[in-house]
Amino acid sequence: MNASPLRRPDPANGVPDERASKVQARRDQVLTAAVECARTAGFHAASMAQIAKAAGLSVGQIYRYFENKEEIIAALVAREAASTREALSRIDRSPGPLLDTITAHLPEEIDRCLEPGRTALRLEILAEAARNPAVAETVREADARETALSAQLMARLRRPEWSDEAFQARLEMVGLMFDGLQTLAVRRPEVDGQALTGRLEAMIGLLFAQD
Template sequence: MPRVSQERLDARRRQILDAAARCFARNGFHATSMQDVLKEADLSAGAVYRYFTGKEELIAAIVNEVLGEVGGVFEEAARWRPLPPPDVLIGTVMRAVIGHRQGLGGTEQSLYPRLMVQVWAETLRNPELHAILSDGFARVRRPWIEIVEGYQDAGVMRADIPALSVARTLIAVAQGFVAQYALFGDVSIQVVELGLKALMSMEDPDART
């Protein structure tokens, strides 16, 4: 019997993960059964269990993948030179994040926002996922600190505020947009860009001195 190529194995694993992501985004982790995943992937139980022992392992794999891809987008943004203003930066990053899963399985909207909200809820009760999410958040936070320090070094942002505080605030803006997108539908990223631009237009007399 000929050996199955690594490319074929990787493609089958991708097929399973994509099917599980669609199920989880649509119905949540708890309402999704392995039978749902098997049906969505159009595979037998043996084919799926060759790669994953069960739903918990599937969830962990998807969480790791989502965090890795999102972290990669933020790390790439930290290398841009010159750094664009925060409204442009966050808008560009959000388009890249949401675009990663846009159209998966024939869906017009990205799966990422719904998956992320599901992940946030699940980590409140799952210590293993909480640890994974904590590591992922630390990975995302590092490049944003570098971005803020870049603004401060360029003299376009006041340097007396800790870079970590600003980084957490920018991440919160991104997270809030993701939550709105997941809850209320296709919210335009331009809304966030314009809002940030308006907030940045407020001058602080103390900052000038």
């Protein structure tokens, strides 16, 4: 009699999905703890033991989900990148002229840049990237992907007479404005985001106006 074939889990019974959901929940638990540690002590000072304690896990447990601190930071960068991709996708899917759509989304994006917790985390990641080559590579790769997506979207506003350099310079200026908002959130936490909307709208309009 032939041996019975190895029985594989049936995806329909939900077991694999349930296991994956539990793993993701545990990873999210670790990431939340890492963010807490970064905000209080900075990533450079936060150890895996401190992150494990903040997550309510043992150090051994935390290593089941992340190999090291750099991998935790990479997961946080990926999560932020996913949020950026979704924001760009919403703009891309919206009907009507692109500049009008960008203007409509500006208040939301300004609020994201001025949100204290998000700003603190991004600045901590950048600070760690300045010290840690592995984190720097992760940040640069994510930035390159985000820049490519932005260029693909904003190409709809490109003028035929603009060189690649001129178009890229305009993209960089838009990026610098939003990066500047994050440092402004630290320097002047009382800043009125609504008051900035009109200024940014005008500046973006000028950048992409015909020369």
